[in-house]
Amino acid sequence: MSKQVKVKAMEGSKIIELSSFLKYADAFYLSIGLLVYDREKDKGTHSWYHSLLHWYFILQMLNLNFALVTELIYVFLAISGGTNFLEATMNMSFIGFVIVGELKIWLIWRQREHLTLVVNELERLHPRSAKEQAVYNIKDHLSSYSRVSIFYFSMHLLLIWTYNLYWVAYYLIYDLWLGVRKFERMLPYYCWVPWDWTEGMSYYFIYVSQNIAGQACLSGQLSADLMMCALVTLLVMHFRQLGSQIEQFKAGIGTEKQDMKFLHAAIRYHQRLLQLSDDINNVFGVSLLCNFVSSSFIICFVGFHMTIGGKLDNVVMLVLFLFCAMVQVFMISNYAQRLLDSSEYIGQAVYNHDWFNADILYRKMLVLITRRSQKPSRVKATSFLNVSLVTVTDILQLSYKFFALLRTMYMK
Secondary structure, three states: OOHHHHHHHHOOOOOOOOHHHHHHHHHHHOOOOOOOOHHEEEOOOOOOHHHHHHHHHHHHHHHHHHHHHHHHHHHHHHHHHOOOOOHHHHHOOOHHHHHHHHHHHHHHHHOOOHHHHHHHHHHOOOOOOHHHHHHOOOHHHHHHHHHHHHHHHHHHHHHHHHHHHHHHHHHHHHHHOOOOOOOOOOOOOOOOOOOOOEEEHHHOOOOOOOHHHHHHHHHHHHHHHHHHHHHHHHHHHHHHHHHHHHHOOOOOOOOHHHHHHHHHHHHHHHHHHHHHHHHHHHHHHHHHHHHHHHHHHHHHHHHHHHHOOOOOOHHHHHHHHHHHHHHHHHHHHHHHHHHHHHHHHHHHHHEEEEEEEEOHHHHHHHHHHHHHOOOOOEEEEEEEEOOHHHHHHHHHHHHHHHHHHHHHHHOO
């Protein structure tokens, strides 16, 4: 189907709002009581609603930090006492996941004003009419992003609740249903508290607390990744549309004034997109660096546990954990590569469009936009790492080095 036919077919379709791209990230942030940006059209929301969310967020963070401290104490006692080494290393994977989740929540909350500016700028650039949205091919961009996002958070939800509800399922099947063995009280994550949690109601309190903490940590992880990927998707859409506009323009047919007007508008549009790319990196740069460092350690520790053997149910959960870590790295790297490619496309579009009959000033000004496109926009995990599909290989190599070191220490 040609683009013209596709545009006509989409002209009467439903208008897609910017919020359609952000709804998954917004939902996970809201689940922990966090509003990470203010949209201009949402001003005037009731103050009591924000106060309620604020206190709900504080309770979630207190519970999450309680779970983190008890797990850290367990690891410290296990390593210092020379006991439960395998359980301690497994707990270190969970601890890394929790620390990164908290860091990502704090970093995004700290960058709230900058994120608000980015979202509102994208709101102003967002195509309004069905015809404009058809030209931008917005439906396909949203469909692609939605498929990836649903798969991404579904896998992680399956992972976290497999861990959280494992001992509940164990009790229901073996004790209540089959009556095979007596249930020994266990928790999803190894922890230490100054009382005997296996007795009385404290077991149920800690079990529920760990479940809520696990979901809160996961929400912090998922929402930051989904938000960044949504913003990058929108940026890619605009870069593609700008390149298409330039490529289809025929200079020299109209007046010099018309040509220059088009070129000035294209350069302004390009500058706004480049600034948005820098703003997104400022908001998510440190968060991404934490992501990739933690993924290396998680892949390392999980791979280590899988190679030393264990029960089948533990191995299945570890495989799922490893798969989710790999999906996270690949998804972020894939979106970063899309941004890189779409940004480089601007220079190709300038070269490909019909500029031969244009005025000499027009042709000289093309050098500006071409030269800037030779330094393409990138997703950056601060200044330490430019993210692309090559990053996947780098992460795997780093993970293997940690794995080899840990394996050597264990064998000794």
